[in-house]
Amino acid sequence: MNKLIIYDTIYGHNFELSKFIHDQLLPEASLISFKKFSPTMLSNHDFLILCPCTYGEGELTANEQVVYDYLSNRSLSYLTYYLAGIGDRNFGQERFANAVNIFDKLLRQRQAVPIAPSLKADYEDIAKAHQQITRILKEASRKKRS
């Protein structure tokens, strides 16, 4: 599978998360920011990992919105995906890491297939998120081999 990891970040947490996934778990994947996303990248990859950040009132950033708009009229049935994003629980249950919910809904609508339920992590629980993601991605790769 050709793997593509895309992150957006302002303070660095989601970049660090995507870098952890890349460096520790999927070094063969390409790692890019939402800002650098181009449509050709999507046609060259069939496993997408998104680490989006949430700002405003549970909203996407401008760079995430561009990718969202691009994906929203594509058929993505060839794509499997995993979503993990860091937010801040203090913004309330509905807004907490809501960019993860927004992309999850879209990708399902476009027929992409999740490898596991999405992960929303508080910026104070990053070590725990690393453990969960490690377990999920290792399990997914074991299942694929068997």
Ligand SMILES: Cc1cc2nc3c(=O)[nH]c(=O)nc-3n(C[C@H](O)[C@H](O)[C@H](O)COP(=O)(O)O)c2cc1C
């Ligand atoms: C103006 C502003 C609005 C924010 N809105 C939300 C929000 O709606 N939901 C949320 O979970 N976090 C929100 N956050 C917190 C960030 O998502 C959180 O700090 C996260 O770790 C940022 O990711 P980053 O370090 O990758 O930029 C907001 C932060 C700021 C400064």
